Amino acid sequence: MKVRPLADRVLVRPLEEDEVKKGSIIIPDTAKEKPMQGEVIEVGPGKITEEGKKIPLDVKKGDRVLYGKYSGTEVTLGDAEHLILKEADVLAIIEK
Numbered sequence: 001m002k003v004r005p006l007a008d009r010v011l012v013r014p015l016e017e018d019e020v021k022k023g024s025i026i027i028p029d030t031a032k033e034k035p036m037q038g039e040v041i042e043v044g045p046g047k048i049t050e051e052g053k054k055i056p057l058d059v060k061k062g063d064r065v066l067y068g069k070y071s072g073t074e075v076t077l078g079d080a081e082h083l084i085l086k087e088a089d090v091l092a093i094i095e096k
Contacts, residue, residue: 001077005044008087010059012038012067013080036069037094038083047087057087064094 005011015037040063046056059065072085 003042003077003082005042005084007044008047008055008057009044009084010040010057010065010087010090011042012065012072012083012085013041014038014083015064037064037066039064041082059087059090059093064096065090066092066094 003011040059040061043057043059043061046054048054067083067085067090071089072083075082075084
């Protein structure tokens with residue numbers, strides 16, 4: 001399934017954080033925090049100003065990004081969970 005975000009929106013696949021165990025305490029999935037890192041799967045064409053000029057996005061397909069904990073809208077595409085969020089909700093691009 002191909003999804004193309006509109007305007008300044010970005011489709012992100014959340015990345016699961018590595019599970020760290022200390023001692024023998026097991027934290028159930030319902031108590032774990034949401035991931036705040038993800039991979040950009042698709043980007044929109046950019047925001048259009050009132051003058052009709054297109055402002056391109058700073059993020060691009062394949063970027064690894066940090067986003068706000070409760071940002072965006074969760075969607076299920078196929079078997080995977082994704083987020084659609086505005087570029088303004090992206091806090092940073094993680095450089096390799």
